[in-house]
Amino acid sequence: MDKVDCVVVGAGPAGSSCAIGLARKGIKTVLLERGREAGGKNVASFVLFTDVLRMIIPEFEDEAPLERVVTDNSFICLFNKDFLEFRMRFSDFSEKRSAYTAYRSKFDKWFAQKAEEEGVELIRGVLVTGLLKEKGRVVGVRIGNEEILADVVVGADGVLSVVSRDSGLYEDDTSRYKLGIKEVLDLPPEIIEERFQLSKGEGCIKDGWGYPLSDVGGVFSLYTNTDSISIAVFAPIDSIRQGRVNLRQRLEEFKAHPYINSLLIGSSLREYEAHILSDGGRLKLKRLYSDGVILCGEAGGFMSSTWVGVPPAMLSGLKAAEAVALAKRRGRYDAESLSCYADLLRQTGLPRTLYNARRFSNLIVSLKGEQIEKLNCNLIRLTEDFTLGEIDFLSPGSSPMLSRIFDDFVMEFLPKYLRYPLKTIVKSLANLLVLIKKVKIRRSV
Amino acid sequence: MLSKSFSVQDKLARVHFIIDKEPHITVDKAKCLECESKPCLPACPAENYNYNEEARELTYNHEGCLECGTCRFICPMDAITWSYPRGGFGVAYKWG
Ligand SMILES: Cc1cc2nc3c(=O)[nH]c(=O)nc-3n(C[C@H](O)[C@H](O)[C@H](O)COP(=O)(O)OP(=O)(O)OC[C@H]3O[C@@H](n4cnc5c(N)ncnc54)[C@H](O)[C@@H]3O)c2cc1C
Ligand code: SF4
Ligand code: SF4
Numbered sequence: 191m192d193k194v195d196c197v198v199v200g201a202g203p204a205g206s207s208c209a210i211g212l213a214r215k216g217i218k219t220v221l222l223e224r225g226r227e228a229g230g231k232n233v234a235s236f237v238l239f240t241d242v243l244r245m246i247i248p249e250f251e252d253e254a255p256l257e258r259v260v261t262d263n264s265f266i267c268l269f270n271k272d273f274l275e276f277r278m279r280f281s282d283f284s285e286k287r288s289a290y291t292a293y294r295s296k297f298d299k300w301f302a303q304k305a306e307e308e309g310v311e312l313i314r315g316v317l318v319t320g321l322l323k324e325k326g327r328v329v330g331v332r333i334g335n336e337e338i339l340a341d342v343v344v345g346a347d348g349v350l351s352v353v354s355r356d357s358g359l360y361e362d363d364t365s366r367y368k369l370g371i372k373e374v375l376d377l378p379p380e381i382i383e384e385r386f387q388l389s390k391g392e393g394c395i396k397d398g399w400g401y402p403l404s405d406v407g408g409v410f411s412l413y414t415n416t417d418s419i420s421i422a423v424f425a426p427i428d429s430i431r432q433g434r435v436n437l438r439q440r441l442e443e444f445k446a447h448p449y450i451n452s453l454l455i456g457s458s459l460r461e462y463e464a465h466i467l468s469d470g471g472r473l474k475l476k477r478l479y480s481d482g483v484i485l486c487g488e489a490g491g492f493m494s495s496t497w498v499g500v501p502p503a504m505l506s507g508l509k510a511a512e513a514v515a516l517a518k519r520r521g522r523y524d525a526e527s528l529s530c531y532a533d534l535l536r537q538t539g540l541p542r543t544l545y546n547a548r549r550f551s552n553l554i555v556s557l558k559g560e561q562i563e564k565l566n567c568n569l570i571r572l573t574e575d576f577t578l579g580e581i582d583f584l585s586p587g588s589s590p591m592l593s594r595i596f597d598d599f600v601m602e603f604l605p606k607y608l609r610y611p612l613k614t615i616v617k618s619l620a621n622l623l624v625l626i627k628k629v630k631i632r633r634s635v
Numbered sequence: 636m637l638s639k640s641f642s643v644q645d646k647l648a649r650v651h652f653i654i655d656k657e658p659h660i661t662v663d664k665a666k667c668l669e670c671e672s673k674p675c676l677p678a679c680p681a682e683n684y685n686y687n688e689e690a691r692e693l694t695y696n697h698e699g700c701l702e703c704g705t706c707r708f709i710c711p712m713d714a715i716t717w718s719y720p721r722g723g724f725g726v727a728y729k730w731g
Contacts, residue, residue: 231726
């Protein structure tokens, strides 16, 4: 193959967005995917927040393979037998169509096709095995014995990225990895709508923690598609390596929980899937590019389990395309010329969000076992002892310290869909503290 | 109850694979004899690693690999060599 301007490795959300961005700037781009179909290797729960995609393809709703528009969103604290669920409906969600459920294998395939329509050459079924280098500078990719030469290589090859490792920009940090195991379970649309109290075409997403993953700081999710439910459980790789968790069994325990079971009754298995994910961003933006190479998506650490991965993958892909276009104008693709990538990223606020998300996920993993159970129990007690309706639990400033935690922490650290449930929790705790103080004062009087 | 509880083998029967004869996983089995905790056994979502107590031998099967990447990071003896299957081969999810 003749030398091309740019090779993008990986046709996931990051690679396809980047390729679209490059093609729109007139840069000759080849997009390489190891699967026979783009998406055939990829796994997510999968809720798609639409803000970034809307920027790239404003009319995506007319053609993208989407399942249900998310109108109902909850956070579940699960106990051995019981549960506590914070559940919301937002008119905002349905009016602005902020999120949809979807399947990765369908969505990624469609998105890669959009890149092809922009003029990108998509080659499927090729595995990039390493980088071609000349005097330390990346000059192309190796595909077994074959080579493709390029001015610049974009690593968009996901969490197990060959490009980020072979370029020396990244070394594995297993403390940031989690394994997710997922099942897609068939269930007729009418039953889903009745069971989850949804109108036709509307969907719900439920995330949560606690049983049966509290000892390792794991989390779970349960999302509705048109005629199926996707469930997934997640645990840190370190806990798996230490033999503390058999996630296959935990998935079965999760499904057997009375509440979860009641949501899944009558369903049957359609597909079983598993994938590792990384959590919470790279701290050094300088480690995202080097001479002739640039990283985006999960290959560059743009992912956090509390902030989902597809929108940051798309956004970083777009910014990488902008950086390459600027470098092309300068006529050089060395690290210095590509360093505008860091500024472009900073302008989006993405690095800061990921940094905060990283701190939040550290907190979840460090809040292990008893602490999560205790927190869950306190929440139950809280709802038993007080009727939330009688407490002005959303009034700010009821406890200055907790309010601050709320403002700094909840609003900054959390994905949009978790903000509201946790806002309720934090505000309720704040009020609980105030009430306890009042009771104490009354007693002492 | 759920209509049916599946074994991992039953679950894998619902996944499409394009099987590569060339294995993308190799294990230096001599090291397994020294390995006490054997985390690969509970770790793999596809239950691809098994230990035959009688023969004192680790067995594994690359054909049912979901390519999740876990076993790349969990072996205490560094006995597992893992790469992706060749381009176009391996797991081919229909839904994902
Ligand atoms: C169980 C689970 C649930 C998740 N749920 C959600 C969710 O609900 N919402 C959300 O937004 N995010 C979710 N995520 C995160 C999300 O899937 C990732 O963050 C996102 O896919 C990253 O996109 P990417 O394009 O960087 O990488 P990927 O999507 O991993 O794409 C990389 C692509 O590169 C290809 N590739 C890899 N190596 C090579 C190579 N050497 N040569 C050629 N091609 C190669 C792969 O086949 C793949 O198509 C979830 C992740 C998991 C594991
Ligand atoms: S963890 Fe590694 S050394 Fe131990 S049994 Fe498994 S493959 Fe062998
Ligand atoms: S990559 Fe995952 S599915 Fe494949 S053998 Fe390793 S742990 Fe099992």
